[in-house]
Amino acid sequence: MTCLRYLLFSSLILSCHIASAAEPPPREVLIADLLGRMRLEEKIGQLRLISIGGEMTRERIREEIAAGRIGGTFNSVTRQDNRPMQEAALRSRLGIPLFFAYDVIHGHRTTFPIGLGLASSWDLDAIERSARIAALEASADGLDMTFAPSLDISRDPRWGRVSESFGEDPQLVSLIAARMVRGLQGTKPNDPQRIMASIKHFALYGAVEGGRDYNVVDMSALRMYQDYLPPYRAALEAGAGGVMVALNAINGVPASANAWLLRDLLRREWGFRGVVLSDHGAISELMRHGVAANGREAVRLAINAGVGMSMADDLYLEELPGLVRDGEVDEARIDEAVAAVLGAKYDLGLFHDPFLRIGRAADDPAEVNAESRLHRAAARAIARDALVLLENKGDTLPLRKGGRIALIGPLADSPVDMLGSWSASGRAEQAVTLRQGMQAALGERGKLLYARGANVTDDARVVEYLNRLNWDRPEVEQDPRSPQAMLEEALRVASQADVIVAAVGESRGMSHESSSRTRLDLPDSQQALLRALKATGKPLVLVLMNGRPLALGWEQANADAILETWYSGIEGGHAIAEVLFGEHNPAGKLPISFPRSVGQIPSHYNHLRLGRPYREGSPGNYTSQYFEAANGPLYPFGYGLSYSRFELSAPKLSATRMRAGEKIEVRATLSNAGPRAGSSVVQLYLHDEVASVIRPVKELKDFRRVKLQAGETREVRFEIDESMLRFFDANLRHVSEPGAFRVQLGLDSAQVREARFELLPPD
Ligand code: BGC
Numbered sequence: 001m002t003c004l005r006y007l008l009f010s011s012l013i014l015s016c017h018i019a020s021a022a023e024p025p026p027r028e029v030l031i032a033d034l035l036g037r038m039r040l041e042e043k044i045g046q047l048r049l050i051s052i053g054g055e056m057t058r059e060r061i062r063e064e065i066a067a068g069r070i071g072g073t074f075n076s077v078t079r080q081d082n083r084p085m086q087e088a089a090l091r092s093r094l095g096i097p098l099f100f101a102y103d104v105i106h107g108h109r110t111t112f113p114i115g116l117g118l119a120s121s122w123d124l125d126a127i128e129r130s131a132r133i134a135a136l137e138a139s140a141d142g143l144d145m146t147f148a149p150s151l152d153i154s155r156d157p158r159w160g161r162v163s164e165s166f167g168e169d170p171q172l173v174s175l176i177a178a179r180m181v182r183g184l185q186g187t188k189p190n191d192p193q194r195i196m197a198s199i200k201h202f203a204l205y206g207a208v209e210g211g212r213d214y215n216v217v218d219m220s221a222l223r224m225y226q227d228y229l230p231p232y233r234a235a236l237e238a239g240a241g242g243v244m245v246a247l248n249a250i251n252g253v254p255a256s257a258n259a260w261l262l263r264d265l266l267r268r269e270w271g272f273r274g275v276v277l278s279d280h281g282a283i284s285e286l287m288r289h290g291v292a293a294n295g296r297e298a299v300r301l302a303i304n305a306g307v308g309m310s311m312a313d314d315l316y317l318e319e320l321p322g323l324v325r326d327g328e329v330d331e332a333r334i335d336e337a338v339a340a341v342l343g344a345k346y347d348l349g350l351f352h353d354p355f356l357r358i359g360r361a362a363d364d365p366a367e368v369n370a371e372s373r374l375h376r377a378a379a380r381a382i383a384r385d386a387l388v389l390l391e392n393k394g395d396t397l398p399l400r401k402g403g404r405i406a407l408i409g410p411l412a413d414s415p416v417d418m419l420g421s422w423s424a425s426g427r428a429e430q431a432v433t434l435r436q437g438m439q440a441a442l443g444e445r446g447k448l449l450y451a452r453g454a455n456v457t458d459d460a461r462v463v464e465y466l467n468r469l470n471w472d473r474p475e476v477e478q479d480p481r482s483p484q485a486m487l488e489e490a491l492r493v494a495s496q497a498d499v500i501v502a503a504v505g506e507s508r509g510m511s512h513e514s515s516s517r518t519r520l521d522l523p524d525s526q527q528a529l530l531r532a533l534k535a536t537g538k539p540l541v542l543v544l545m546n547g548r549p550l551a552l553g554w555e556q557a558n559a560d561a562i563l564e565t566w567y568s569g570i571e572g573g574h575a576i577a578e579v580l581f582g583e584h585n586p587a588g589k590l591p592i593s594f595p596r597s598v599g600q601i602p603s604h605y606n607h608l609r610l611g612r613p614y615r616e617g618s619p620g621n622y623t624s625q626y627f628e629a630a631n632g633p634l635y636p637f638g639y640g641l642s643y644s645r646f647e648l649s650a651p652k653l654s655a656t657r658m659r660a661g662e663k664i665e666v667r668a669t670l671s672n673a674g675p676r677a678g679s680s681v682v683q684l685y686l687h688d689e690v691a692s693v694i695r696p697v698k699e700l701k702d703f704r705r706v707k708l709q710a711g712e713t714r715e716v717r718f719e720i721d722e723s724m725l726r727f728f729d730a731n732l733r734h735v736s737e738p739g740a741f742r743v744q745l746g747l748d749s750a751q752v753r754e755a756r757f758e759l760l761p762p763d
Contacts, residue, residue, distance in 0.1 A: 024351040031342045034094060035335055042094060043338045044320045046071035049101070049277060049309040052081070062088040065098065069317065071309060071341050072145070074101040077425050078368055079142035079358045086354050097354035099345055104146035104184075104195070104424045105164060106130070108137035109368070110375045110570060111419045111426030114511075114547055115150060117386035117566035119166035119591035120640070122681045122705055124179045126382050131183025133375045134424075135194045141368065141425070142358040144348050145196040147244055147277075149180040151231035152201055154592065155604045158211025160515030163547025163567070164422055165206060167591030168604040168637060170227050171700045174234035181238040189241055190349025192356045198242030198277055199235045203261060204228050205246040211601070212516045216249045222693060225728040227606075233270060241344050242275045245307055247282055254289045256282040257298075262306030275344040276308040276337070283313045295319050300328055308337035369427055376571055383575035385679075388564040388588035389641040390552075396539050396560040398582025398643060399499060401445045406497035407435055408453040408490045408533065409504045410526065411545045416475065420547060420567025421512035430570050434503050434543060437573025441581050449497055453490035453533075455479055456507045457523040466509040475509040483525060487532055494536050501580065502533055503543045508567055511547020520551035520598050527554070534558050543576060549594040552634060564588070585643045585678035587705070589748065594635040599626060605637040605749040606696040632750070638683050638700070639748035644674030644710065648682060650753040651745040659760045660722040660736070666755070667717050668745055672708035679707040682716045685744040685752060691737050692729050698744050698752070725759055 024030050035043070045068045052061065052075045064070050065088040076082055082100045089098045106112045112130040113120075121127065131149075138146060153173060154165035166173045177199070186194040207228060208215040219228065236243070243266065246255040255261055256278055266272045283302045284295065292298035299319040302310070310316040323329040349356045365373060389397070399405065411417050411434070418431040432440075439448050455478050457463060467474045479486060494500050504526045509515060521527065531554075534540055541561040544550065545568075555562060563586070565576050578584040595603040614625035625631050647670070654665035670682055685698035701724050704716050720743070725736040738761040746752035 024346070027343065027346045030346060030351060031339050034096065034342060035338060038094065038338070040321060040324060040331070040334070042068040043334050044316055045069040046096065046338045046341045047309050047316050047334070048314070049074065049311045051312045052076035054312070061085065065089050066091045068092040068094065068096070070098065072099040072101060074147070076100065077102055077141050077143065079364050082142040083355070083358050083361065086358055090354060096342070097345055097350040099144040099348060099350060100142055101145035101147060101198070102138065102143050102424065103148065103422055104134050104138045104143070105148045105150065105422040106134075106420065107379070107426060107569065108134045108141070108424045109373055109426065110137060110379050111423045111431070112379055112382050112569045113386040113572070114420035114567045115164045115166050116162065116547065116591060117568055118382070119172065119176060120388050120566065120588040121382065121385035122172070122589050122703060123385055124175055126385060127176055128179040128183040129378060130382050131180045133378055135184045135186070137373065137375070138195050139193050139357045140373070143195055144350065144357055145198055145242065146184060147198050147200055148184070149177060149197065149199060149235065150201065151177050151199050151235055152204070152206030153228045153231065154206040155602045156206070156211035157520055157549040157592070157595065157601065158516050158518065158598065159206065159208060160213060160510070160512045160517070160547070161205070162549075162592070163420060163511035168593060169591065169606065169700050170230045172591055173231040177231045177235040178238035181235050181240045185239060185241065189347040190352065190356070192349070196241040196344060196348055197235065198244050198275070199232055199240045200244035201246035201279060202232055202243045202266070203246055203255060204250055205248050208248050213514045214247050218251055221732060222728055222730070225732055236270060236272050240274070241347060242277060243272065244277045244279055245282060247279050247285065249289060254286055254291060256307055257286050257291055257301035257305050259305040267306060273340065273343065275340045276306055278302065278307045278309065278311045278313065280312045283307065283310050283315050296323065299323060303329055303333050303337065308340050369430070371430075374430065374570070379569050380571035380575050383568040383571050384578055384584045386566060386568055386588055387576060387579050387586050388590055389579075389586040390562040390564055390635055391556060391559060392561045392641055392643075394560065396541060397563070397580060399541070399580050401442055401581055403498040404447045404449065404496060405438070406449045406451070406494045406500045407438060407503065408451050408493060408500060409502045409529070410452055410454055410456045411505055411507070412450065412452070412503035414507070417508045417545055418567060418569065418572045419508060420569070421508050426570060432571055432573035434573045434576050437575070437577035438501075438580065440574065441577040441583070449493045451490040451493040452479055452486055453502070454483060454486055454525040454529040456526065458483060458525040459523065466507060469509045469512060469515075476507050483528070487529060490529060491532060491536065494533055494538060497538065499539045499541065500533050500536070501541045501543060502530060503545060504530065505544045505546035505550070506548075508547065518598065520549065520595070522550065522555075530555070530558070541580070543580070549592055551595060551597050553596055556634060564590075582643060585676055586640065587642060587679035587681070589638050589640040589681050590635055591637070593633040593637045596629055596634045600629070600633070603633045605633070606699050608694045608696055636748050636750040638681070638746070639750065642674070642678045642680060643676055644672045644678035644708075646680040646747055647671045647673050648745065648747055648753070651743050651755045653743065653755050653757055656757045657760055658720070658722070658757060660762060662721070664720045664757055665717060666720060666743055666745065667715055669713050670706055670708065670716050671713040672710055675710050677707065677709045679705055680747055681705050683746055683749065684718045685746070685749065686720070686724065687742040687744060688725065688727065688737070689740040689742060691727065691739070693727070695727060698749065700749070722759065
């Protein structure tokens, strides 16, 4: 290992560092010792998180690091890039190591399905495995931390970042949160093959008004505690090391200046001691929010509120020294933030070995994108289960191998769109498109004909917007032919086929940060294509690729089958082909409701009870509904078909009364009445009939993903205890209240069978 000047632990050690030779002192001793010896400028340096690849040259960055003016970096993703920076850090006066972070959101080199896709699997083991592999690959590239998972409850599909989320349900997202953290961090953060999770975006980012990115959030405390905060908390309880602060304001105060959020709730109430990061440039945005007149005020607000590190923002560096000197910021605030940064580095094992994940130069991979570094089998398996079958009229699917299939659509052969947004170090060249996947599955059997049919959109403004989203190449490549010429080609191809598979949806940038939409339908170019294909009278199968729920009224009425594939990752093409040809029986279930139209938003299943609810089958006057459209979502939360026919019995309870400390067992039988093996998800919802505050019509509490052979029947069991009946009351106490509860069991949230029990008051 390189011999480095490595000054640590005691004021006089100047030693030649040999990895793993020097055991650092206990965590708190080391932090206190360093804090005692750090100059104010060095402390402030630890709070600076810079993006590599910005305006500063690499050389300048190394100088800044060696001067003790940088605490961590993000956006450099190879060991070769990170090693010289770490060496520079060890040359600084106190030799405090850097950490290296990156947005590893749904895979690193291996791209897995986007968050909504992962959540559609309802397979917590698989989700954890995806995070574990992401950590393995990221750590092998010298990374220590990811800005993930995104735990923003998302109920407004207009918001582009819905794609990064795990959907609308507090319980499902909380369960996923804990497993993502476990997958990323493992059981000890200093594991060289794991990375630290910095959860985001704290808090309530998914609730931006109108689904417009960066917009404000106004929300009652009750709704926050009940619905939006649980996933963040679950991740912290699972040990997440970091928290990224959201860009939005909450009830009038930007999250980055929100002392209630960061001090009272996060630190005091939840006891979080880890590192708190701002989002990109968020501290200077306090001026644009209009809560700070200048940079100095912005910094005072942020540090006093509890923002530890400032991301891609030099204001801490510029303003903190003066603020401390003038007594406007207590140095104790800075010490507290620095202690958290040092603590994270300690936990990551970097004081023990600053090169823990960077490793030795001799072991660097010759080619970072080598095929051998990918985890294709896992990506394929996880992608298969992320697919949700929305329609399958007359058993159109699975397709027969052997016939002639027309594959048409702008997303049928678009590698970059397989990846989805925030695909970290995923490479489009390594993604299997649907065309490739179907061709490989067919081999010599049958014929796959292809035509692009349309561009994703013909709206030049939208194309220009998408191509400015800052990726390393244009996002959308327009076919220069006229729409008419493309359509004619598509119809020619379709005329030679027995069945049409149309791959349509959104290009990945349409579901991204700052990609909010006012419409949820397919762009006009694709709607015109679908209508023309429908007019051929051939069976029409839609393969959707999109990062948000879409309004699919026409498609539901006119397509013979619809498969929701989200953005399914580098192995997506193979996985989708397996489902289309029936080698895999789809089992995905929606983690978010699909509204019928934009006007219906919000349309989440777990809405509160009302004084004048709409009743199915009634005209609806003077009830809560929209009179020109059918009520309820087009596809509800928890919904997804299978090639099998699953039948679920009514729930049977072991008792109809229970006291705190006791349990009720719920049993039901699930049968696979279809002709093939398959999996389904049995979902347990509860409803509190009368309580001191209004309770949702149903809330997911538990689920079982069950695999059954054709003709097999199995008993499914759940346990209900008093803790599952708790909710936040008007005083924000987490309580259960005696009274009647309904158990609602179903294979989706809309069609449930019920049983009742009573929670008795304590003796
Ligand atoms: C996003 C974060 C991301 C950060 C760093 C911001 O624009 O809001 O989600 O982690 O950039 O890339």
